[in-house]
Amino acid sequence: QKEVEQNSGPLSVPEGAIASLNCTYSDRGSQSFFWYRQYSGKSPELIMSIYSNGDKEDGRFTAQLNKASQYVSLLIRDSQPSDSATYLCAVAHNAGNNRKLIWGLGTSLAVNP
């Protein structure tokens, strides 16, 4: 069973701090990794995609991928109350007709003013 696991949280950080969200996956053939943000009652919004080992930065967000450890993380610098949401990790195995994302259950983040 291909799985993606996330700590459900809630992860609570003070405003201005760095929030660190983690995700592990079981399928070593996974090649594409995504972080989505979902506000309560809303649809998921793509924040970051990462395909190669290492770090990828976009504004206050940094995604980190370590395929050897089957681990992907998202760092949010200078956290704001508006970052309070559920963060979903999704993983894809780019193989023909098995083209679907495997989703984690998400980590709830609360940024306290």
Added chain:
Amino acid sequence: EAGVTQSPTHLIKTRGQQATLRCSPISGHTSVYWYQQALGLGLQFLLWYDEGEERNRGNFPPRFSGRQFPNYSSELNVNALELEDSALYLCASSRTGGRGYEQYFGPGTRLTVT
């Protein structure tokens, strides 16, 4: 660039009825995905359509079906509705080819079965 659109926003049905949900992808996207998100639960993959054909489906009964039209829009049909079908139904679209797994979601249709 217009995003993914879904209609209706809310849908209320009674048990045993049929529901039809519609989705229009981002211009240039040929793949459409359907997900179910029940309250407090994770995203459950329902169906993937690409170039008018069903490419993959999740672990849902056959009463969940759909199709993709020549303009790449899609509709999801749920027959013989059950109370547990009450959920947020999300449609996403992506490009085809390359790494085209970046899925962009519509606002969802909230289906309530009474």
